[in-house]
Amino acid sequence: MKHYVAVEDHTQKELQELIDLSMQMKQGSKTVSLKGKTLVSMFFNPSTRTKTSFDLAMEQLGGHNICLEPGSSSWGIEMEEGAVMDGDKEEHLKDATKVLCKYGDAIAVRCFPPFMDWEHEKTDPIMKSMVNWSNNPIINMETITHPCQALAMMQTLQEKMGSVKGKKLLLTWAYHPKPLNTAVANSAGVIASMFGMDVTVANPVGYDLDPYYTDIMKKNCEAAGATFEQSHDQDEAAEEADIVYAKSWGSIQQYGAFQKDVHDSNKDWIVDSSLMEKTNDALFSHCLPVRRNMIVSDEVIDSESSLVYEEAENRLHVQKAILAKLMGGV
Amino acid sequence: MKHYVAVEDHTQKELQELIDLSMQMKQGSKTVSLKGKTLVSMFFNPSTRTKTSFDLAMEQLGGHNICLEPGSSSWGIEMEEGAVMDGDKEEHLKDATKVLCKYGDAIAVRCFPPFMDWEHEKTDPIMKSMVNWSNNPIINMETITHPCQALAMMQTLQEKMGSVKGKKLLLTWAYHPKPLNTAVANSAGVIASMFGMDVTVANPVGYDLDPYYTDIMKKNCEAAGATFEQSHDQDEAAEEADIVYAKSWGSIQQYGAFQKDVHDSNKDWIVDSSLMEKTNDALFSHCLPVRRNMIVSDEVIDSESSLVYEEAENRLHVQKAILAKLMGGV
């Protein structure tokens, strides 16, 4: 394991090893030292959990974290190779990457796609470029996938359910006033399929995830003897679900041309008690931040079935495992 | 002591114990270790002293500080319970609080009131909510009160005067082009009254502090056999003062409807040498940042009587005491 960029780059066994290590570190039965090691974490977008948990992870491992905010407190970054830099970006990603490799021992990056051109953005150009230019491990803190979140979700499910094999995960779209990144949904569905869950992705017509990801999910489910379904009916999709994972995302078909009226016609996509009642007494989770009473009702997120805080806590532990693996020679 | 949210939540004895601990730590006769402990400090507003001194306090105690800036580098925060989050705030304070309790050991918060609806804001909703939702200690870095500043002021006065009992503190309004928070004034007046000082609050007509705070001051002064006065005449109020504490604040009557012309008619409210000459050879202080030659003349703030830098330094020491008390089992 040289980088941690997307869950689908790894085997189920590798991911399980990370979860096992994370659980050991959480329980205190395993310690790893990154003394003298430095992570540089670059945030092109805001963060609460990710910033806090990566910083704390490095601190608890005995290392150091330096947090940069390109375009705000550090220079704006050009990403296209060969660009004639006559615009408003002061520094090329190539130079930033190569310089940060001279200072630190790994680079973590959050960079949401600009939602302009999915054909280009779906190639995850920033991750590809950084892996190409870096001597050091690169960690994805959310680009077009969110592999740290997915790992935290899986650890949380295993803590609650034991083996997740054969359990049904409903990954359901929910309404949010803005078109959001598909990253969390892509990674959540993929990791669930890798671990042998029955996966159902439910969303309004026109909001299907990119087939690149749903094809991976389908293939994994089939290989594991599990079911994979896509649905445009949230109520129906909820039946027999053991876990409801909510997330809003923008329509790929509306990429670069957001249709607010079409988007707003889906306001009834919410996870509330009446939806949860259709499930197999399902657990609920979400990556946070969440719009309360838009994505999920207070009643559901504040219920005993809600795993949101446990999943958020597990971000810390899985990231410690990832950092230990990539920098600590574990 | 579970939280440190307002001076009036504590007894004079508790506050004196914090000051004593602070003085011991300042002199190096007492050390406390917060090794392995993490403070998460959330700044909804800018800061120089508070950010630096809390960060340094955790470092000197052997712990770690993580600084978040909601709405800028971290997500915008919704504060109302039960809100339907269809606006521009991405995360609910309830979720942020509960998640940060999973990561750190205490949360410190700076969040100035929006100056829109004092009847609501005077309940200090953010502090009330966070104390309600948090398992961990909450520290107020300035909301509608500023208890850390007040404690630093009191330590500084004790260092200079010994016992402050019977000394006269003039808390005087001064002109600043913008309507500022009443927090520092509220807490400064209250702590002075708790420690048996004669308290005079002077401000222009229409700028009286909320009676909630002046009533506490009056009651405390009476209980201590000290005097409490409110004045609209700065010169008269300065007579016999042993300490002039300057602060500008916005008129509660103009809350949500700032009257620039009325406000600007009070430009003669400044602490300068001619005011200081009316006092009992008084000391001068201010919480900083201060508008020089608006609030106070260069001559006064740069004089030997000025305590502004000592008070700023004491922010560090009192905060170390507060952190040690709340997280260190002292």
Added chain:
Amino acid sequence: MKHYVAVEDHTQKELQELIDLSMQMKQGSKTVSLKGKTLVSMFFNPSTRTKTSFDLAMEQLGGHNICLEPGSSSWGIEMEEGAVMDGDKEEHLKDATKVLCKYGDAIAVRCFPPFMDWEHEKTDPIMKSMVNWSNNPIINMETITHPCQALAMMQTLQEKMGSVKGKKLLLTWAYHPKPLNTAVANSAGVIASMFGMDVTVANPVGYDLDPYYTDIMKKNCEAAGATFEQSHDQDEAAEEADIVYAKSWGSIQQYGAFQKDVHDSNKDWIVDSSLMEKTNDALFSHCLPVRRNMIVSDEVIDSESSLVYEEAENRLHVQKAILAKLMGGV
């Protein structure tokens, strides 16, 4: 050595000692401890390298760095002594400096000139004021000079060339769409002249550096028996160069009145292969961030002759030496 504000404040011997110490620390043959020491680094402008390398420098030395961003996450700063602070700046530099001296052990500052009034700005008022008001060492992270960058450049040249005496440095202007600070050029030319290099400064007509700096260069070169030239012909100036140091800067004559059309008429000032071919097989460097294919072609910056990443790395090492010297009693 009490401060590190400009290379011309020091002797060549002092600078060489810093470079020697830096090289020893880089190789690990010398360690210095700043345990218990705190640097406060203030960024009025964005930074990638400087922020990361100063933070890492303090960490590696066992000390602590606190990073402030005045005007953004900390208060806006008034710099003029005696100012009546009725504008939008909340805090005076005098107070910020004196308070930060109460908390930390040194202050590092980045503050680009506002490009409004060169006669005033060329006096480097912020550095002069802070040195005046501070009890602690002040370090210049770029104002109207950039002495940390210059030291990193010199260390990198010595690593590549051994003695630089008698080698020709071409400091060449290059086109960038905005008028930039002259700081890097001022310091690069001065340090090269102090170390006995033949210095040629090439730039378009109307873009000469301030004579204050070119006079220092000339005097140093003469004293060392080296040549100093100023040229308006980039191709001619490149002849026999051993090192091409590229930098864009704004015209001092256009200070406060930027002439975009005049500026843009110099787009042919670029360091590309055809320019490099005119040199004595020269090395190339630049301080970064750099506009690729505006200042320098990809081909040149990505070539084996390019020192940009080594120079960036050496920022870390020279700054450790500076910090060790100023705070560590070395």
